[in-house]
Amino acid sequence: MDIPVFILAGLLVHCVFLVSIFDIYFSSPLVHGMTPQQTSLPPPAKRLVLFVADGLRADSLYELDSNGTARAPYLRSVLENNGSWGISHTRVPTESRPGHVALIAGFYEDVSAVAKGWKENPVEFDSVFNESKYTWSWGSPDILPMFAKGATGDHVYTFCYAAESEDFGAEDAAKLDMWVFDHVKSFFNSSRNNQTLFSALNEEKVVLFLHLLGIDTNGHAHRPNSREYQENIKQVDEGVKEIASLIDNFYGNDGKTAFILTSDHGMTDWGSHGAGHPSETLTPLIVWGAGVNYPQKVTTQFFEDNFLKEWKLENLKRLDVNQADIAPLMASLIGVPFPLNSVGTLPLEYLNTSALFKAESMFTNAVQILEQFKVKMMSVKTMYILPDCVSYHFMLLEYFVCLQVSLCKTLINLALEGLSYYHTYDRLFLGLSIAVSFVGWTTYVILVIIKAHTNLTKTVPTNKKKSTVLFYGFASAGMIITFFLLIQTCPWTYYIYCLLPVPVWYAVVKEIPVIQDLATNVLSLHIGQSAGFLLVCILGIEILVFSFFYRSALTVGLLVFAGWPVITQLWIQAKTKALIWTLLCVLLAIFPLMPVVGREPNIPLVIAAGLLTILISFFSLASLCKSENKYRDNEDLKIFSVALSTYVVGSTHNSLKIKQGLPVMNQIISWMTLALLLLSPTFLFERLFSILLSLMSTYLLLSTGYEALFPLALFGLMFVWINMEQEALQHYGLSLKPKVTPGGWVCTTALPGFSQVSPPGYTCMGVARVT
Structure with a gap:
């Protein structure tokens, strides 16, 4: 294959590999066309106030300070006397947009939003705000608009400060939260002189959303253990107290307002978030007001963590939820339809309502999730020919609905399993196709390199009959795959993923003589050399695999590399270079053992x-x-x-x-x-x-910190590597200066049996100028 054609084919193949990742693994889990589900009984609350303290860790809110006093005294008194509390468990990625989507829409972020930088809606979705009669929200321009953009009609209103205000380092970021509190106060004061606004505020199914970004910004700039972060929590506590009092007075203390305070994600000690460390995934949840249970006294309760004793809350029942469970809780409190794409389960222990209302709400929750399962199943059935057991699964779910309401949780779990099953229905099939293509392309590239840079292979006369049979064999395989995809009515991208292995492996099989020649040369080597080479390859691959889970595995690999001069007897030939090699390997081996986060700069x-x-x-x-x-x-x-x-x-x-x-x-x-x-x-x-x-x-x-020294050690090792390769060539008795035109460049990284002179159009890692 000509070099330009080879490069073009490589670009196309790798583009397919790249796109396939987003198409197979980053596909949207959302389905559309469901029927909204709503509890028919009157709700306990007319309005809901949602406070989201962005970046607030659970321990930072619940723990006592060094003097034994609460960092947030008002919220502490609420969970001790007026409401229910617990921990909201978030999911990766612990970012602001995914966290707010889980809270307000009830599903875990559409992974396709990563291509949008977690800023915009790649797919429109339903939310509690959209289902409300009116929603007013105050806060960050990065969060609020995405819920207004996806809402139908004109009933979700946003009030945002300027994006320039979100400066991590300029001043204390608590001013962002003060802006929100001040504008909420002004909003309610102005409504007394605006009859239209006053009437709207007195409607039922109203949501007030206060997004408080100051804690997150201070955490990034100064870290969670800083004075700025902890003082910001106190300021938020005072602001929440003022707003709760203002709203209660505005509505004449009618007892129809429900309050929720939580966070979208936590933060590491280092001031970062996005991963799955407990400091990032454990966020506070405090609920009080209309329809909410009062604190429940307990004598003992067990959790895997030891936070209850640290927080002095071991005698108050802790009610943990998944972050997506908060959306159905909000929907139940104010009586709006559950968000269509919600996968949350209503946490009944937070509700202080009749048993009938709890049963009806749980039933509505189950039917709402079942509706998603139905739509998802039918969308897959229209694409693939499914076995009868799928229909049986569907009938089983319907049976649970009709049997009795007490089985709603079982139904919800089954429906969620079904949603996951159908969302990943073709993932294994497409993944295998891409894997086969990747292995085939890697094999072909290796064969091309061997043909171009070694003298192992010999030119073999072309057998036209075998070539014709080979061509038609692969062409037939491609036609069979195409027919299979046609009867399944698959998207056009599936044809690319499934047909790509055909031309790739056709190119590999055409190089059978090269493979045979290579195998003959490898088998002719000494058994000890072959076994040693194979063992080194296996150990190297295993170390690389383990390094994905344990960074210290790289330390083991580098320490093994440090002994290379001793094993190959290069220590005798080049003592200075070998010593530098060993020292640099040992130095690099230290870096994987160093901490990644949680350290001081x-x-x-x-x-x-x-x-x-x-x-x-x-x-x-x-x-x-x-x-x-x-x-x-x-x-x-x-x-x-x-x-x-x-x-x-x-x-x-x-x-x-x-x-x-x-x-x-x-x-x-x-x-x-x-x-x-x-x-x-x-x-x-x-x-x-x-x-x-x-x-x-x-x-x-x-x-x-220390990572600034890493490139120096790495590049130093690379320089020594090239010199050590030259010493290795001398050890094998190879000349570093073959007879070529003076002033030309030759390859100095050849191994035994490989040609040393690089052919036109190719480059070598090690080169030496011939004088």
């Missing part, structure tokens, strides 16, 4: 890494031979860029420390460093050195 260490890079650069420039002056000019510019990045790190840290925000000039310098990545020479050693300088400029800006 060490800015002086980052600055020291930048200065060390500059020092090494000057010594390296003196020893490297440059073919053209422009390379030296580019690298001088990059050294200057590293110096600027080092300055920006220190300057930015000091500016944030005194709460002056990020200087504009620092932002400009930071973005300008990216342009230097495009400037690098074409020769190996010079190119690696140039890439190191380019990456260090950006890497320093992203570092906060």
Whole structure:
């Protein structure tokens, strides 16, 4: 295959691989066309007030301070005297948009929203706000508009502050929450002079949503254990107290207002969120007011964590829920239809209503989830030919509905299992198709490299008869797959995923002579060498797999690499290089053992890494031979860029420390460093050195501690690796300077049995200039 054709085919194949990830695993779980389900009995509350303290950890709210007093005294008194409390368990990704979608719409975020940066609705969905009579919301412009955008009609109103106000470092971010509280007060005061607004506020099924972003912003800027974060919690507590009192007075203390305070996600000690650490997934939930149970006294209760004793709440019943369960709770309290896409289960223990209302609400919850199952099942049945057991499953669910209401929880669990089953119905089939294509393409690339860079293979005359049979065999397989997809009425993308293995493996099978020749050469090696090579490959692959789960596995692999010179006897031939190799491997082995989050920043260490890079650069420039002056000019510019990045790190840290925000000039310098990545020479050693300088400029800006030293150790090991390869070639008795035209470049990374001279159009990792 010609090089341009090969490159084009590779780009197309890898584009298919990339798109398939989003098409197979990031497909939307939402279905549409369900019938809204609503409890016919009158609800206990006319209105609902939802407070979402963005980024608030459960322990930060519930724990007592060093003096033994509550950090949020008003909310503490509510859970002790007036309402119910517990922990809301969130799911990954613990981000603001997914958390709010789970709270208000009742389903866990559509993963396809990752392509939108968790900002916009990739698919329209229903929510408690949409089902309400009126919803007024105050807060962040990143959160509120997405619920108004997906609402039908004109009944969801948003009041947002400017996006520029969300500055992580300028000042104490509690002002964002104060803005919300102040505007809510002004809103109710102005309604007394606005008859239309006053009448709307006195309607039933009204929702008031207060999004409080200050705690999250302060957590990012100063971390959860900071004074700013903890003081912000006190300010939120005071604000909630004022708003609750204001609303009760506005409605004449009619006892028809339900209040909920919770959070979208927590935060690590390091000030980050998004993953699944308990500090990120455990959020507070306090519910009080109309239709809500009073605190339940208990003598003992068991949870896997030890928080109850730490929080001094072991005698108050803790009612934990999944985050998506809050949406059906809100819908039940004010009597609106359950959000159509909700997968939450109504937490009955929070309700203080009649047994009949609880039973009706639970039944409505079960039917609402069953409606989703029906639609999902029918959508899959129209695409695939399903066995009769699927219809039997459907009949079984209907039987549970008709049997008795006490089985609603069982029905909900079965319907949720069914939704998951049909959502992932074709995932295994498509995944296998992509995996087969990937293995085939990898095999073909290896064969192309072997043909182009080794002398193992010989030219074999083409057998036209066998080629024809081979072609028609694969063509027949493609026709069978196409026919199978046609009768299933599959989307057009399925044809690409399922048919891609046919041409890929056809190209592999055409290279059977190469495979046979390679197998013959491998089998001719000494058994000990073959077994050792195979063992090393297996161990290397296993270490890489384990490293996904245990970072320390990389330490084991690097320590094994450190012994390479001893095993290959290169220690005797190149003592200095072997010693440097061993030291750098041991140094790199330390990094996987270092903590990822939860550590204090060490800015002086980052600055020291930048200065060390500059020092090494000057010594390296003196020893490297440059073919053209422009390379030296580019690298001088990059050294200057590293110096600027080092300055920006220190300057930015000091500016944030005194709460002056990020200087504009620092932002400009930071973005300008990216342009230097495009400037690098074409020769190996010079190119690696140039890439190191380019990456260090950006890497320093992203570092906060020890990780700033990692690129230096890694690139140092790469330089030594190339030199050690040359020593290995000498050990095998191979010449580093084959007879070629003086001034030309030859490959120095060849192994026994492989040609040393790189053919036109290909490059080698190690090169040496012939003089």
